[in-house]
Every structure is written in structure tokens, then in C-alpha cells.
Amino acid sequence: MASTPDPARRSERARLAVLDAALAVCRDNGFAQLTIEAIAERAGVSKKTIYRWWPSKGAVLLDAVADSATTLVTYEDTGDLARDMCAQLNSVVAMLTPQETSPLAAVIAEAQREPALAQALRDQMRPRIEGFEERLRRAQHAGDLPAHADLGVALDLFYGPIYHRLAFHFGMPDEEEIRSRVDHVIAALRAADPAR
Amino acid sequence: MASTPDPARRSERARLAVLDAALAVCRDNGFAQLTIEAIAERAGVSKKTIYRWWPSKGAVLLDAVADSATTLVTYEDTGDLARDMCAQLNSVVAMLTPQETSPLAAVIAEAQREPALAQALRDQMRPRIEGFEERLRRAQHAGDLPAHADLGVALDLFYGPIYHRLAFHFGMPDEEEIRSRVDHVIAALRAADPAR
Incomplete structure (x- = not known):
């Protein structure tokens, strides 16, 4: 052949x-x-x-970043939401470390200067967000998260810490820091009163 | 004269x-x-x-952004932590809207390409973080937050949503979205078990 x-x-x-x-x-x-x-x-x-x-x-x-990060589209489901979210977030942190030479960090910065790239970046996130929401819905079905948990809030809070650190060069969170933030977010999603 | x-x-x-x-x-x-x-x-x-x-x-x-944002260094204390955090975060959102022409968004992107600027940006955040921690400590003294609340986690979670949205051009959160995220974070800080 x-x-x-x-x-x-x-x-x-x-x-x-x-x-x-x-x-x-x-x-x-x-x-x-x-x-x-x-x-x-x-x-x-x-x-x-x-x-x-x-x-x-x-x-x-x-495209290079997308190609190298296809595993991030699929969310693991070990039955332990905190563990699976930590695995996912630690993979993102690895892609952004060291920040100075990270291709993903470069694409994010470049997208601010190039509207077509911003659009492409946003489009590329769509299947990942679907994977994320799918994983969280499974957690809801399993009773791990309440049915009223707001998946939009969850997305912003799980991923937010990484991008706040990135914007101001505070250094990426280590595994322990990721774990404590994930635990806090899960506690918030369990505690939040949807009737407020 | x-x-x-x-x-x-x-x-x-x-x-x-x-x-x-x-x-x-x-x-x-x-x-x-x-x-x-x-x-x-x-x-x-x-x-x-x-x-x-x-x-x-x-x-x-x-320098221009810093000069125009001096009010962001001081955190209001009306006695209502959720309200004060919303006011602060909505001011940041205003600085980042519209994202395409926001001077702050431009500085953040440029810092990824220019190490000296990244250092200056990080240094400039220091008094703001001190103002933030001071406000949260007052909330702890007032019994609004437990004494064990982790201020590093609080910083990442309160500010994270804005910078996650910024990185991927998802659009800035509106006032209602800010409010629901702030409520979740406060719930998390109250719920979290420091002994874990």
C-alpha cells in the first residue's frame, strides 16, 4: 500500500x-x-x-492545540465527580504550563487581537462544554449533584480559577489547590438555593 | 500661580x-x-x-488602566458582602466591555507576549488583592464568613468567572449572572470543611 x-x-x-x-x-x-x-x-x-x-x-x-487536546473533549466518569473534575482541570493546567511558552496561552492572547481567531476559539470550545455538561448531568442523575444545580455557574466556577491565574500571571494552581477549589464548587452547587 | x-x-x-x-x-x-x-x-x-x-x-x-481604575483598589463595606462583591465585579466587567476594545483586555493579552509587562501587571494587582483580603477579613470578623474561609480560594472563585469568559470570548456575565456566582461562592466559603 x-x-x-x-x-x-x-x-x-x-x-x-x-x-x-x-x-x-x-x-x-x-x-x-x-x-x-x-x-x-x-x-x-x-x-x-x-x-x-x-x-x-x-x-x-x-488547530495544533485542538489536535493535541482531543482527550479534553471527553470527560472521564469514574463515578467520583470531584476526582474526574480534578483530572480534567489538571490536564488543562498542564497545557498552560509553563505559561510563557504555552501554545494554548498564546492562542488565547492572540485571539484578543484577531477577531476571526476569537470566533474559532469559541467555536472550538463548544464540544468541550457539551462534554462538561454531559458529565455534570450524569452526576445529577447519580444524585451526586442536585437536579437544580446551574451548569452555567458550574462551568464558570470550575474553570474560572485557572483563567484568573492566567490573566494576571499568578502561577497555575497545583493539584492541591485544584482539589480545594473543586471541593468548594461542588459544595456551592449542592448548597445553592435555586428559589432565591 | x-x-x-x-x-x-x-x-x-x-x-x-x-x-x-x-x-x-x-x-x-x-x-x-x-x-x-x-x-x-x-x-x-x-x-x-x-x-x-x-x-x-x-x-x-x-499605567492608563491603573490610573482609570484606582477606585477598584478600595472595597466598599456596606455590611453586605454579596452586594459589595457584586459592585466590585460589575466594575471590572465594565472595564472589560466591550472586550474587543477594552484597554484592560488588551493589557492582559499583551502581557502574554511581554514578560516585563506581565511582571508589572502582577505587581499592580497586589494592592487590589490586599483590599480584597481586608474586605473578606472584615466579613469574617462580622461573622458573615467563617474564620476558616480560605481567602485564596475566595479570590480565585469570585474573580474566576470573568476571566474564564474573557479567555474564550463567551461574553461578560451580566449583573444577574454575577449575583448568582457571588451567591454560590459565598455558600461554598460557608460550607467548606477546613478539616478535609
């Missing part, structure tokens, strides 16, 4: 090489040094090839 | 004109269009004057 050249497969190989190169250059040199030239050189493709598929370096990096 | 030229006062006037100009240009055109040239032109000063005081447009904007 490998003896027949397959343009689609060659093209897919080039695409993956570009994504890997974008992540590697960002991790090695930081986003400030990330250029289409540097990605092309590392991937062994032409700049023209990159521009055929992506409008900007931010767009390349967003 | 105004008849005697005062270099210190003239200098302060120029400084304030630059800060006002930086905010105005960002609000009018967005950060992508914000240049030292545009700030100098709007302020009626030379580029040289700006570079004498600031190393980058991000640094100008950080």
Missing part, C-alpha cells in the same frame, strides 16, 4: 508536520518568536503550503 | 494627556491599531516624550 503515492495522505502528513512544528517552535522559543517562516522551516514545507491552509500563525496554533 | 511656568506640572499634564490618549485610541480603534505614533498624535506630544517614560505601548496602556 505504501508504494502507491497518495496525495491525500501526503497532504495530511504535511498538515500534521505543520501542527507539530507550530507546537514545538512555540514551546522552544515562545510565541513572540513564532513566525510562519519558523514553522515552515521546522516542518519542512513551504510558507505557501501553510498559507494555503491557514490565514495566520494564530490559526495554525489553534 | 498659573502665570509661573512649572516644569513638573507641565510634565504631569503631558503624562496624563498620554494616558488619556492611550485609552481613547484603544477604545476607538482597538489595540491592533494602537501605536505609539497614534498615542503621541492624540496627546499632542512627541513620540520621544512617550519613549522617555514608557518602554512599550503595553506599558503606557497598563
